[in-house]
Amino acid sequence: MDVRHLRGIALAATLALVVGGCGGSEEEEPATEVATEAASEFEAGTRMAELAEAGRIKIGVKKDQPGVGFQEPGADEPTGFDVEVAKIVAAKLGIEPDGIEWVEAVSKNREPFLQKGTVDLVAASYSITDERKEIVGQAGPYYVTGQQLLVREEDKEEISGPEELEGKKVCSVTGSTSIKTVEEEYGADPAPFATYSECVQQLTNGQVDAVTTDGAILLGYAAQQPDEVEVVGEPFSEERYGIGYRKADAEMCQFITETLQESFDDGSWEEAFNRTLGESGVDAPAPPELDPCEES
Template identity: 45%
Template sequence: MKLRKVTAAAAAAFALSLTATACGSDDGNGSGSGSGDDKITVGIKFDQPGIGLKTPDGKYTGFDVDVATYVARQLGYKPGDIEWKEAKSADRETLLQRGDVDFIAASYSINDERQKKVDFAGPYLLAHQDVLVRSDDDSITKPADLNNKRLCSVTGSTSAQNVKTKLAPQAELQEYGGYSECLTGLENKAVDALTTDDSILAGYAAQDQFKGKFKLGGFKMSNENYGIGVQKGSELKAKINTALEKMVSDGTWDAYVKKNFGPADYKNEPAPKIGVVVS
């Protein structure tokens, strides 16, 4: 695997303090969402168990939620100061560009196309693209077996297109609004496989109502470097990088991985080096 720098500006991260920023700033540097300096607005997924989930009783759980809460605390905000906002895959760049959120931690893979529109702190997790299939389906044992299969992913995600472009050009793509819809389609045999990051798939497969129904392919079809998205030019990028460095060094990162992925027996990669993307 090759390593490359996310940006030369990442080196400046360690020189900046972790004092809270004025989230209501409209000075054009992308430092806030207009919510006032007593609150911070954070985009997360609402429908990804183990990553970002809004529970029926209104609580927020998952690895990204824990990471975002840690980062916000380092920026000077208590958990009660965080306003959570749903960040669907197709909406993430728009939410940042409009200033609807201060930052996004939502299984947000760093790639060149997205970096044209937003900046990323991190990465803070290295996942791999995989597939989830029904446990009784033995017809998909390698990526090429996805040819002529109905492959589901969500609108705005690059996962299904990666498969069709590089691995299984005859795959029949099905795009749904959310992973939960894909999962329902897989369970009902409307689709044959669901593709996204292994961390997300493991979270779904580990849910009590789905135990024994699905299995991971274990294909590791790509490297997905999860980053925290901010507006272009935002001073938050450097401060978040510093917070992420501390989270890894003080052992909190390992604790969050064990807490959120341990029940699914997820074989995670070691904590990535902040500022370096594995390609």
């Protein structure tokens, strides 16, 4: 599918909103017409056509990772780079932000949520791995980061990198690649929890020696408690964030890949970064090279 065919979708959706707002109650039907028009841009029977026609999508995101995927208590929706990238993909389906249902997807639930249809897509600091691609589809990467460590301020000399982790109690979330790496490669004593917020609380309470995950996530937590915790050392892995979809919906790969490439080219990806992770003072990197889709 040529992504150029999709460029009229966002404009059509905007025009429908304008028409609906100018003519009173009798003008409310164009939203349905726009959804139908968006669906016609895709081959009948594809998952993209189904989602576009419905005009709604369920997307799994993290809600406890500042700058990546985070939702304040009482807020209507989450914020963060993952969230903004997911909105770009939804927009290419003709789906407005109010047509997105944001579902919290902790690390251990991401594959089951896709398999069971709890969500349509996952954009939740979801590292692309061969193991995961045996179970679900992943397209991307749209961001490349690296695993680092968060420690208490007073321990930053004792623990300055992964080489000092042997025998240390290290927290990360259940189902993440990070906890497996520090256990198998550096001899750490793993302490898995459901969320990174719980890990950070365990760290500040003195129950664990360090928290490990992607540097982008840890910087967000460090910014919240600059006098108590600090990110130390250089990245010691490569984590490539992708968007997950049901393995049965193989056609989604090309659609997502083309949408991401267009966002790299037109600057919307960089704008999304600057509005989120860029707020911490980090410059937007060059967009990563996208993986080719496997032929089905």
